[in-house]
Amino acid sequence: MIPLSVAQVAEATGARLADVPDPGVLVTGPVVIDSREAMPGSLFVALPGTRTDGHEFAGAALASGAVAVLAARPVGGPALIVPDVQAALGKLARAVIDRAPRLTVIGITGSAGKTTTKDLAAQLIETLGPTVAPRNSFNNEIGHPLTVLKITAQTRYLISELSARGPGHITELCRIAPPQIGVVLCVGHAHAGEFGGLERTAEAKGELPAALPADGVAVLNADDHRVMAMAARTRARVVTFGRSPGADVRAAEVSTDELGRARFRLETPDGSAPVRLQLHGEHHVHNALAAAALAGQLGMPAADIAAGLSAAVTRSRWRMEVTQLSDGVTIINDAYNANPDTVRAAISALATMASGRRGFAVLGHMTELGDDSDRLHEEVGAAAARAGLAGLIVVGEQAAPILAGAKAVPAWQGELLSVPDALAAVRAVTDRLRAGDVVLVKASHSIGLERVAMALTGERPLDAEAAVAGEHKGSHYRGTLS
Numbered sequence: 001m002i003p004l005s006v007a008q009v010a011e012a013t014g015a016r017l018a019d020v021p022d023p024g025v026l027v028t029g030p031v032v033i034d035s036r037e038a039m040p041g042s043l044f045v046a047l048p049g050t051r052t053d054g055h056e057f058a059g060a061a062l063a064s065g066a067v068a069v070l071a072a073r074p075v076g077g078p079a080l081i082v083p084d085v086q087a088a089l090g091k092l093a094r095a096v097i098d099r100a101p102r103l104t105v106i107g108i109t110g111s112a113g114k115t116t117t118k119d120l121a122a123q124l125i126e127t128l129g130p131t132v133a134p135r136n137s138f139n140n141e142i143g144h145p146l147t148v149l150k151i152t153a154q155t156r157y158l159i160s161e162l163s164a165r166g167p168g169h170i171t172e173l174c175r176i177a178p179p180q181i182g183v184v185l186c187v188g189h190a191h192a193g194e195f196g197g198l199e200r201t202a203e204a205k206g207e208l209p210a211a212l213p214a215d216g217v218a219v220l221n222a223d224d225h226r227v228m229a230m231a232a233r234t235r236a237r238v239v240t241f242g243r244s245p246g247a248d249v250r251a252a253e254v255s256t257d258e259l260g261r262a263r264f265r266l267e268t269p270d271g272s273a274p275v276r277l278q279l280h281g282e283h284h285v286h287n288a289l290a291a292a293a294l295a296g297q298l299g300m301p302a303a304d305i306a307a308g309l310s311a312a313v314t315r316s317r318w319r320m321e322v323t324q325l326s327d328g329v330t331i332i333n334d335a336y337n338a339n340p341d342t343v344r345a346a347i348s349a350l351a352t353m354a355s356g357r358r359g360f361a362v363l364g365h366m367t368e369l370g371d372d373s374d375r376l377h378e379e380v381g382a383a384a385a386r387a388g389l390a391g392l393i394v395v396g397e398q399a400a401p402i403l404a405g406a407k408a409v410p411a412w413q414g415e416l417l418s419v420p421d422a423l424a425a426v427r428a429v430t431d432r433l434r435a436g437d438v439v440l441v442k443a444s445h446s447i448g449l450e451r452v453a454m455a456l457t458g459e460r461p462l463d464a465e466a467a468v469a470g471e472h473k474g475s476h477y478r479g480t481l482s
């Protein structure tokens with residue numbers, strides 16, 4: 001981070017110092033919420049986790065060299081005391097941003113594809129100058145400021161992933177790190193239950209273009225009318241991307257190879273060049289175009305963008321992660337998260353990859369879909385059936401409507417199976433697998449179906465689960481960062 005003294009941190013956060021022998025001592029980072037990541041120069045942020053309280057780990061963080069603890073109460077060592085630790089974290093991040101005048105802040109939001117686009121954009125923008133991008137999916141009121149606090153005096157670009165589960169969230173994240181360029185990917189069903197419908201979701205995502213300055217750039221998806229409508233909510237210049245012929249940055253002649261990887265000609269106002277993505281699934285074309293539009297705005301030539309996109313790999317796990325086993329079986333671990341839009345995209349990629357082969361989908365519950373949840377699950381089941389898969393394995397009681405939806409497609413000849421849990425799913429798939437089969441595994445994050453995929457690839461046997469849970473002992477923060 002850009003170094004600040006404990007006194008400066010106190011000023012930025014409105015904190016009262018407790019047990020601080022020398023307020024002049026510098027916090028050089030990293031700022032951490034997990035005591036195991038504390039080291040000399042660190043600031044430990046004592047957050048209430050979902051299961052334990054960060055304050056209990058303050059001593060451990062200080063013992064590892066943390067300079068002080070940002071806390072809600074005295075911790076028996078150097079502390080900055082504030083009434084609301086999370087709010088103070090945001091204020092500290094803003095103070096660091098204010099000390100980085102040469103920095104360009106980029107915000108990416110949308111219902112799906114934020115992390116993928118962030119990872120693609122980072123691989124392009126890193127070639128232009130020192131870049132900080134979030135770890136995994138650090139995109140909320142905790143992960144976002146923690147990412148901001150990674151910048152140094154040398155950092156030129158900060159790529160931030162901005163998530164919203166309701167109105168006002170993105171506005172708040174933009175207050176912490178005011179973006180110069182904002183990308184909106186799509187408006188879809190993610191967290192639809194919490195938002196209360198797609199129009200409300202659009203309203204919330206639109207807070208990003210609304211936060212941009214007049215000399216900023218709003219990068220909008222030309223193929224999503226709810227995103228395009230956001231052009232009316234921004235003072236910034238609008239640049240569009242998509243498959244629509246009118247988009248400023250376009251993909252032409254899109255095709256996919258046998259592993260579902262897209263090829264297309266990238267067309268930009270500054271020229272065109274061929275792209276061959278390493279990512280699986282045609283839906284990633286939009287994410288690639290968004291990253292391309294972004295890099296173009298930062299002055300990257302079209303040929304370099306195309307070459308960079310073609311070389312880019314997934315940096316975050318369990319998103320269309322494809323493993324080819326020695327017996328010719330292909331496992332697609334897309335279990336990072338799920339909503340109706342992303343499940344449909346994954347099924348379509350599975351169908352492409354399984355052409356001439358047998359395709360199986362292992363699907364679990366999609367959370368946070370609100371009143372329409374059953375219907376949306378049924379539609380996903382129907383989509384799986386219509387994709388002509390050899391088998392659909394539905395995991396868990398909650399996912400039963402997927403089963404019902406698939407049953408309602410009489411023309412489908414495949415095998416339909418319901419299993420109670422992840423272990424049963426692994427057994428069901430293993431019993432059926434033959435050389436050449438392709439298996440997709442997908443559900444919402446909390447269902448934990450990545451364990452099924454990792455068991456199938458041999459990365460981690462499922463009965464080792466208890467041991468893995470034990471590995472996390474000592475971490476105080478168990479809330480979600482995404």
Ligand SMILES: Nc1ncnc2c1ncn2[C@@H]1O[C@H](COP(=O)(O)OP(=O)(O)OP(=O)(O)O)[C@@H](O)[C@H]1O
Binds near residue numbers: 115163482
């Ligand atoms: N444009 C898209 N359309 C449909 N599915 C998509 C699209 N982009 C990404 N996905 C799928 O959505 C899932 C999540 O991708 P990713 O992690 O990039 O999204 P995210 O927006 O960061 O999600 P989160 O809100 O959980 O942080 C993956 O399964 C990915 O394949």
Ligand SMILES: [Mg+2]
Binds near residue numbers: 136
């Ligand atoms: Mg994400």
